[in-house]
Amino acid sequence: MPVNPELQGRTFPPTEPYLVGREKVREFARAVFATDPINLDPEAAKAAGYDDVVAPPxxxxxxxxxxxxxxxxxxxAGIDFSRVVHGDQRFTFSRPIVAGDLLTATLTVPSVKTLGGHSIVTAETAVTDASGAHVVTTISALVVRGEED
Incomplete structure (x- = not known):
């Protein structure tokens, strides 16, 4: 089944709120080799003006x-995950993510393109905090490989 071109323009319901935990931020920071003390030490983060540890971007x-x-x-959708390759990832921040944030995300599909038998689905996720203020928008390009002959 090919990717459904009618996904373009579709907006999905907001996710359940995600509470950013201090240990989750620390684990992620270690996993991506982030060495800035604000990512690991609450006191360093507070000295830098944040309420708690700051998540790597x-x-x-x-x-x-x-x-x-x-x-x-x-x-x-017509998206077979076994055929998906992550093609691109971008972030646009209004502010950093900090432990203690309660974040909600809403996905929109701005485009679905077909190229040489493959599909490229652009997924744009707007993330807001508990007050509804924008925190970050993430944009991913998912390449869905076409069927082999």
């Missing part, structure tokens, strides 16, 4: 993953 994918799961589970 790519931590946003943890929140985005929930929206991508919605997209991949969509019955009419």
């Amino acid at each position: 790519t931590f946003a994918v943890v929140v985005q993953e929930r929206t991508l799961a919605q997209l991949l589970a969509e019955p009419d």
Whole structure:
């Protein structure tokens, strides 16, 4: 089944709020070899003006993953995950993610393109905090390889 071009323009319901935990931030920071003390030490983060440890920028994918799961589970999407290659990832921040944030994410599919038998699905996830203020937008390009002959 090819990727459904009618995904373009679709917006999915907001995810359940995700509470950013201090230990999750620390674990992620260690996993990506982040060495800035604000990523690991609450006192260093507070000295830098934050309420708690600051997540490395790519931590946003943890929140985005929930929206991508919605997209991949969509019955009419036509996306076979075994054929997906992650083509691109971008982030636009209004502010850093900090432990204690309660984040909600909403996915929109701005484009679905077909190129040489493959499809490229652009997934844009807007992440907001408990007050509704924008925190980060993540944009992923998912390349769905076409069927082999």
